[in-house]
Amino acid sequence: MNSPEPHNYLMQTCQRPPQCFVAGQGSWLEDQQGRRLLDFTQGWAVNSLGHSPQAVVQALCTQAAQLINPGPGLYNAPALALAARLCQATGFDQAYFLNSGAEANEGAIKLARKWGQLHKPGAWRIVTLQHSFHGRTLATMAASGKPAFATLFEPKPDGFDKVPLNDLPALAACLGHEHVAVLLEPVQGEAGVRLADPRYLQGVARLCRERQALLILDEVQTGMGRCGALLAAQHYGIQADILTLGKGLGGGVPLAALLARNAACCFAPGEQGGTYHGNPLMCAVGLAVLEQLLSDGFLAQVRERAAQLQEGLTQLAERFALGQPRGLGLLQALPLPAGNAAELAHQAQQHGLLVNAAQPDVLRFSPALNVTAHEVELALGCLEKALHSLALGNTL
Numbered sequence: 001m002n003s004p005e006p007h008n009y010l011m012q013t014c015q016r017p018p019q020c021f022v023a024g025q026g027s028w029l030e031d032q033q034g035r036r037l038l039d040f041t042q043g044w045a046v047n048s049l050g051h052s053p054q055a056v057v058q059a060l061c062t063q064a065a066q067l068i069n070p071g072p073g074l075y076n077a078p079a080l081a082l083a084a085r086l087c088q089a090t091g092f093d094q095a096y097f098l099n100s101g102a103e104a105n106e107g108a109i110k111l112a113r114k115w116g117q118l119h120k121p122g123a124w125r126i127v128t129l130q131h132s133f134h135g136r137t138l139a140t141m142a143a144s145g146k147p148a149f150a151t152l153f154e155p156k157p158d159g160f161d162k163v164p165l166n167d168l169p170a171l172a173a174c175l176g177h178e179h180v181a182v183l184l185e186p187v188q189g190e191a192g193v194r195l196a197d198p199r200y201l202q203g204v205a206r207l208c209r210e211r212q213a214l215l216i217l218d219e220v221q222t223g224m225g226r227c228g229a230l231l232a233a234q235h236y237g238i239q240a241d242i243l244t245l246g247k248g249l250g251g252g253v254p255l256a257a258l259l260a261r262n263a264a265c266c267f268a269p270g271e272q273g274g275t276y277h278g279n280p281l282m283c284a285v286g287l288a289v290l291e292q293l294l295s296d297g298f299l300a301q302v303r304e305r306a307a308q309l310q311e312g313l314t315q316l317a318e319r320f321a322l323g324q325p326r327g328l329g330l331l332q333a334l335p336l337p338a339g340n341a342a343e344l345a346h347q348a349q350q351h352g353l354l355v356n357a358a359q360p361d362v363l364r365f366s367p368a369l370n371v372t373a374h375e376v377e378l379a380l381g382c383l384e385k386a387l388h389s390l391a392l393g394n395t396l
Ligand SMILES: Cc1ncc(COP(=O)(O)O)c(C=O)c1O
Pocket: 044, 099, 100, 101, 102, 103, 105, 133, 134, 135, 136, 185, 189, 190, 218, 219, 220, 221, 222, 246, 247
């Protein structure tokens, strides 16, 4: 009897290209046949320093040899150091470490509800945004405004009221005595890189203060230098009460963080936990990544590469009659009015570039934050060839 193909043993939870990837270095990813792709997805924006960067490899090896996981009930040096460094760099008072962005957002929802029990009796609901994405646990799916989630896996936890992005009057009409918080992304990454307007976000922060509600920012995708500042919130000049980080914080390994200001730090012992939370192996990596991001000139380089990428995308958009590119830092999107993002992503891959169709009509770019000027140039060249192929109706 023939044994099944290896991929038949993996649940088919998404459509994957057929090849298997075996190595990665910086901006380059290599498959089993030795074919190299220029990776402008970086694991959906997790590899902030590219594939297998020295800083991450070294932190993993050194920490693994020393102490992997004493358990969340004991202090460990990397967790203490990362908490202190992150709080000092972001202006928050305390941090808690988890394994994924969804888990961090679950933690933020719990923290806000606990705060409500203490300071706003009877309030437990949270206002979130249409088309937002906060993760794939049941509560974070319920919090998300992704249309495809609306009827999936019912019943989901109650308590999330959705309003449109950049519509302050709609938020003002919604936010009431029953709400403990507003939860939103400064840039909606999964929705196709949709930016909050600065005046809108500043208005949201003001409304939260006036109506005694917490402001929770989900910076799982936008944080850790992705948008050209350590936090996207810094571009907007706002300070949240609670903020979540994930993806880029671990530079490719599972690490997320829940940050809060003192007034919102209200978990009592036993109310939040997880077997792997704050383990030294992941926290050592987080610390190594953070040190790189905070090193002299690093974020300035991110902004320079972002300007180069956006300029190149703008030129391509003009030549091929596409939509106006948009983004913040190295989270960029190219709108495709023809709705052929998946086809273009496929063509780009044939020409050597890995990009992500975040929406049917949006191509998303999230290269390594240390991508070089030459690699950005190469990526734009691959994309141009892919656009030509599509325009000519060639399918490689
Ligand atoms: C804004 C935002 N929040 C939360 C998540 C969920 O993170 P994770 O997949 O690590 O659970 C994502 C993932 O794409 C995200 O973009």
